[in-house]
Amino acid sequence: MPASGPGEIEFVATEGGARLCVRGEWTLAHHGTLAERVRALSAQAGAGEAATVDVDGLAALDTAGARLLHALLGPERIAALLADETALPRERRALLKAVADALAEPPVPAVGTQGSALGDVLADTGEAMVAFWRHLAGITGFIGLILETALRVAVQPRRWRMTALVANLERTGLDAVPIIALLTFLIGAVVAFLGATVLQNFGASIFTVDLVAYSFLREFGVLLTAIIVAGRTASSFTAQIGSMRANEEIDAIRVLGLDPVELLVLPRVYALLIALPMLTFVAMVSGLVGGMLVSATTLDISPVLFLSRIQDNVGLIHFWVGMAKAPIFAFLIAVIGCLEGFRVQGSAQSVGEHTTSAVVQSIFVVIVVDAIAALFCMEMGW
Structure with missing residues (x-):
């Protein structure tokens, strides 16, 4: 059964591989305590190498808790957790996915080459001609x-x-x-x-x-x-x-x-x-x-x-x-x-x-x- 009370996280190293156990309530009411625990666990050596995440003991989850989980586990392990339909109920998977999508880093825009003055003038002229042609076509069609x-x-x-x-x-x-x-x-x-x-x-x-x-x-x-x-x-x-x-x-x-x-x-x-x-x-x-x-x-x-x-x-x-x-x-x-x-x-x-x-x-x-x-x-x- 999921444990009630403030959320807990524990890093366990077993013979079968590293495992990170998540228990309790991961909600806004316990945000301060959970944030301290996440920072402490992130500083431990080997925490980032945990291959599996155990969320069987998770009692409650809201957007604040999902944000902390995302910061702790990272995008790859969150994606693996969402792919496992048996790990979390459907509504919690939807909440975790929404938070993960919102926190996804935007793509870095490609650095464009510096344009020349002549090229900018020609581009503006071309755009103006296209707009004029479309407007002329619209008037002609309306006349018809x-x-x-x-x-x-x-x-x-x-x-x-x-x-x-x-x-x-x-x-x-x-x-x-x-x-x-x-x-x-x-x-x-x-x-x-x-x-x-x-x-x-x-x-x-x-x-x-x-x-x-x-x-x-x-x-x-x-x-x-x-x-x-x-x-x-x-x-x-x-x-x-x-x-x-x-x-x-x-x-x-x-x-x-x-x-x-x-x-x-x-x-x-x-x-x-x-x-x-x-x-x-x-x-x-x-x-x-x-x-x-x-x-x-x-x-x-x-x-x-x-x-x-x-x-x-x-x-x-x-x-x-x-x-x-x-x-x-x-x-x-x-x-x-x-x-x-x-x-x-x-x-x-x-x-x-x-x-x-x-x-x-x-x-x-x-x-x-x-x-x-x-x-x-x-x-x-x-």
Whole structure:
């Protein structure tokens, strides 16, 4: 029978080989006494050569006692003791194994070679390219998913969500008219003032009208509108869908058998496709009005002369070039905003990070696509 009372350890040398006998209670209550006995026995010559361990007299064992046994016996004899299923009850073997695993020494990390500055730069560049490629593949795949869903829903009018479309159209289009009109009006006035300041020195003040018209019809109208919408609407899309993702509402939609792309993404994409061209037209008109006001007050160019100059010297192609960019920008902004919302991991911090990422990506993509379109139109002579 196991002996009760404080734990005892005894090293016995017999003709059959060395044996270490463990008896009594190896618990936290007797930790001080047991620690002294373990240190004393470890100092004895030959204690480390004990081939077998006798634990038949072990009455109780907890993590403190298991820690002392591990220090006394060492990992190899503890492993041999655990391998013997008859030596200890199953629960004590499990406890001893857990303590042994926790005390196992971590592997020594291999000493790496010292890297060079060029190698570090190339490694960082490679990682950035891989991340960019994966992100581009994700956007491309999401665009394909949106187009597939749109084609599938287009032939089923009963699945069109007109209420969601109108609500998103109001938020993305109608509510943005004041800020778009005000900012483009002020920028139109600034462009006209700068043009007048420079061109007046050459006696070519009348060309201020052409400068304002060309810049707002081709570039500034759609570009400024897209940048404002990217900061205002893309962030809104990401925050809305990201909050639903964090609250597990997206999972609930899937459990109900509904398609989140059809329910959440398509109404937002359609609304922005309708709203951005209209906002672009508002921006063009507001910019021209701002330039007209500065021309009338600074250059004595009347509004009638201003409009007549535009009609005679500025072709309609410039208006259509600017308007043609609007649906492209709208689609890209909506896709990026919705995709970043679906990438939210489930915390408020993740919502903020992806909202910021959506705005930065949208503005970056808009500027890059606008630059490519400008080069293409220049080569085509449009």
